[in-house]
Amino acid sequence: MTDTPETYTAKDEVGQVRARRTRWERTWIELKKAPLTAWFGMIVIACYVFVAVFAGWLAPYAEADSSFGAYLPWGDGHVFGTDQIGRDIFSRMIFGARNTMGIAFATTCLAFLIGGGFALMAAISRGWVDQVISRFVDVLMAIPSLIFALMLLSIFGSSIPSLIMIIAVLDSTRVFRLTRAVAMNVVVMEYVEAARLRGEGLGWIMRREILPNIMPPLVAEFGLRFSFVFLTIAALSFLGVGIQPPTADWGSMVRDNASLIQFAQYDLKAGITPLLPAAAIALLTVAVNFVVDWFLMKTSGLKE
Amino acid sequence: MHPILSTVLQRLALGLLTLFFVSVIIFSSIEFLPGDFTQAVLGQTATEETVAAFRRELGLDQPAYVRYFDWIGALAQGDLGTSFSGRASSGVDRSRAVVDLVGPRLENTLFLATMTAIIAVPLALTLGILAALYRGTVFDRVINAVTLTTISMPEFLVAYVLILFLASLNPIFPSLANITVDTPFWERVYRCALPSLTLTLVIVAHMMRMTRAAIINLLASPYIEMARLKGLSPRKVILTHALPNAWAPIANVVAFNLAYLVVGVVVVEVVFVYPGVGQLMVDAVTTRDIPVVQACALIFAATYIVLNLIADVISIVTNPRLLHPR
Numbered sequence: 260m261t262d263t264p265e266t267y268t269a270k271d272e273v274g275q276v277r278a279r280r281t282r283w284e285r286t287w288i289e290l291k292k293a294p295l296t297a298w299f300g301m302i303v304i305a306c307y308v309f310v311a312v313f314a315g316w317l318a319p320y321a322e323a324d325s326s327f328g329a330y331l332p333w334g335d336g337h338v339f340g341t342d343q344i345g346r347d348i349f350s351r352m353i354f355g356a357r358n359t360m361g362i363a364f365a366t367t368c369l370a371f372l373i374g375g376g377f378a379l380m381a382a383i384s385r386g387w388v389d390q391v392i393s394r395f396v397d398v399l400m401a402i403p404s405l406i407f408a409l410m411l412l413s414i415f416g417s418s419i420p421s422l423i424m425i426i427a428v429l430d431s432t433r434v435f436r437l438t439r440a441v442a443m444n445v446v447v448m449e450y451v452e453a454a455r456l457r458g459e460g461l462g463w464i465m466r467r468e469i470l471p472n473i474m475p476p477l478v479a480e481f482g483l484r485f486s487f488v489f490l491t492i493a494a495l496s497f498l499g500v501g502i503q504p505p506t507a508d509w510g511s512m513v514r515d516n517a518s519l520i521q522f523a524q525y526d527l528k529a530g531i532t533p534l535l536p537a538a539a540i541a542l543l544t545v546a547v548n549f550v551v552d553w554f555l556m557k558t559s560g561l562k563e
Numbered sequence: 564m565h566p567i568l569s570t571v572l573q574r575l576a577l578g579l580l581t582l583f584f585v586s587v588i589i590f591s592s593i594e595f596l597p598g599d600f601t602q603a604v605l606g607q608t609a610t611e612e613t614v615a616a617f618r619r620e621l622g623l624d625q626p627a628y629v630r631y632f633d634w635i636g637a638l639a640q641g642d643l644g645t646s647f648s649g650r651a652s653s654g655v656d657r658s659r660a661v662v663d664l665v666g667p668r669l670e671n672t673l674f675l676a677t678m679t680a681i682i683a684v685p686l687a688l689t690l691g692i693l694a695a696l697y698r699g700t701v702f703d704r705v706i707n708a709v710t711l712t713t714i715s716m717p718e719f720l721v722a723y724v725l726i727l728f729l730a731s732l733n734p735i736f737p738s739l740a741n742i743t744v745d746t747p748f749w750e751r752v753y754r755c756a757l758p759s760l761t762l763t764l765v766i767v768a769h770m771m772r773m774t775r776a777a778i779i780n781l782l783a784s785p786y787i788e789m790a791r792l793k794g795l796s797p798r799k800v801i802l803t804h805a806l807p808n809a810w811a812p813i814a815n816v817v818a819f820n821l822a823y824l825v826v827g828v829v830v831v832e833v834v835f836v837y838p839g840v841g842q843l844m845v846d847a848v849t850t851r852d853i854p855v856v857q858a859c860a861l862i863f864a865a866t867y868i869v870l871n872l873i874a875d876v877i878s879i880v881t882n883p884r885l886l887h888p889r
Contacts, residue, residue: 398584401871403826406844406863413848413856414595490717494830497719498845513719517834520723521738523731530727537720544715 293553300549307356307543314357318350323505330519333528340532342516352536354507360543362423362502363489369427370484374434375477379465381435382442393439396432404429408495417500422492430488437480441473448472475558482551486544493540509536567886570879578872585864586638589857590631620645638861644854661858665840667744669862672832672839675755676824679762684817687767691774691816698779710768718827722761722834729757740835758835762827770820777812781805811878818874822867 280288293301310317319338327345331337338349381389399407408425415421445451446469454468495501496510504511516533523530637644643661694703713721730738736756746754781787782805790804791797829841836842844859846852880886 398581398588401581401585401868402588402860402864403822403867405826405829406860409829409844409848410589410592410856410860413851413853414592416851486715493717494719497717497830498833498848500845500848510717513723517723520726520731523727527732530731534720534723534727537717537723541712541716541720544717545712548711548715 289557296549297553300546300553303542303546304550307360307546310353311357311360314353318347318353320347320350322351322354322507324350330529332526333532339535340529342512343518348512348516348532348535351507351512352509352539355509355512355536356539358502358506359489359492359496359508359510359540362419363485363492366423366427366430366488366492367481367485369423370430370434370488371477371481373427374431375438376465377431378435378438379442379469380461382439382446383461383464383469385446389439392435396435399429399432400436405491405494408491409498409500412495412500417503419502419506422495422501426488426491430484430491434480434484438473438477441476442469445469445472475554479551479555479558482547482554486547489540490544509540512536567880571876574872574875574879578868578875582865582868585868586635586861587631589860589864590634591627592857593853594627643858646855647850647852661854664843664855665858665862668838668840668843671742671837672828672841674751675758675762675832675837675839676821676828678752678755679759679766679824680821682759683763683766683770683820686763687770687820688774688813688817690767691771692778694771694775695778695782698775706771710772713764713768714772718761718765718830719834721764722757722831725757725761725764726834729760738835740837742838755837758831758837761831761834762824765827766820766824769823770816773816773819774813777816778805778809781809781812784808807881807883810881814874814877814881818870818877822870825863825866825870 323346325345327337327341327347329341329343329345331341331345333340337347339352340348342348342351377392381392404426407429411425411429412421415425451464451468454464459468492501493508493510496508497514499511499514501510502508513533513536519529519532520534521530634644641662643665646659646661646664690706694706697703726738729735737754738757740754740758742751742754787800787804790800795804828839829845831837832839832841833845840859840862844856844863847855847859
């Protein structure tokens, strides 16, 4: 019987190469623990993004190709039939994913740029700058945003750039409120004071000191804002004052085919055609909400 | 002065100030119109004199602040200006006063909103309180799942699903809510059934979730725990300890959702072709009839502000800490 040699030395352990988990490994570990609803949401979002990016290859026909008969039934070359002027509904739904989501995404980014920028400025400068911006935002928020958007659209006209600008500005008020509130808790920290004392400019304090520390609530808010903007654009297009034809878009597709519902008794498939784009909108909103819920629970530890 | 009175007065003053700024914003929106819009309204063939007369009528030859006070002064007397539509390039003026356009439609919208509120508010409060009391049970989970789904749906999807099942497949209710001035009351209620049901579903979902959250928040406070530990009956805990403090959040929830109703009404009116203010506003936006758009925006914004103001006042007046100052 021989003694097993003592292999452990402190020197060896310190000398070992410590394998840190990479960012991807850590993300994967978190993802494995995600609940079913979050997975469902992420898969749905991934599918939507895939369809949106590869719309040109996936769609069997062109976006505004109206060379077919009007109101053709399902099947027979047209998966969901054709609309009132003979455009393939399936193709338009695919292009609609790209247009509606693209516009909503651009709007949300712009809203965050405007709202977040002003909020950080207000939180850092405080004093009268904060007062002026905050009171202005209060007044803007006193008008319901759909009504405000309708009024501004009647003045600037319904083009896609003005649609993006108007909704971004109106939505940035909500972003401003949240960002200012969370940034206010961070600007009083010592390290921000230290940065200020060593003479860093406003831009540095915004980007390097405050922004990294308020990221989680902002990311969650981005998801919620996106689904809200998405619903607003869909509603405006449905009302006929948002995205204009021939650009395919889910809101206006519902409006265009709404009369088909009356024929549901005779042909159920035709009857539910106008509901398809609306259901696509609802599914994406549900998916985003699931993911945001999970993310919020993860980052804030909230259980309720 | 009594602390409640001064707080309420403060809130009212703030509300008036907000209303003033909102009216300034709505008024000044017309300033952003491109310069040649008089021609766009009157048509390409409009003569110099008609254009000049139209510009004079709009007061474009006067400074903006003078026009604002003229506008707000006329507004206070119930004159909302004249519609842009119906004007011809020849100078013949068949345009109608905005008041005549908005008036009857406002009545219709109020009818729809009141009908919805009467159904939705008690229903949502009851469901919300029940869900809060029996939280974690199957009842709570089912209600939560259903309301989350309804919230995520655009209003028009809810509306069309209802039309599909209740008007198209099983013709119970009419899918178009066309009512006129002399439609009898019960006929009106019958025709408004689907639009009202749509709004109810959307609002109840929001209101119920907010009520549930407010009540759960309240039941977690230490004095409720204290009352329970004292051995009071659950009924007494709720009625005499929780409820006095719950009025404020409940009033806020109700007002918030009635204000939400103001916006939801626009989409629903368009779906059901209901002759209300929302439909009028959307039509006016399409034809760029600015005076009508301004009037509608002002009505919606004022309703929104007043509802929020009422909620604030209720939450101040019912606040036990203010009612019994130390």
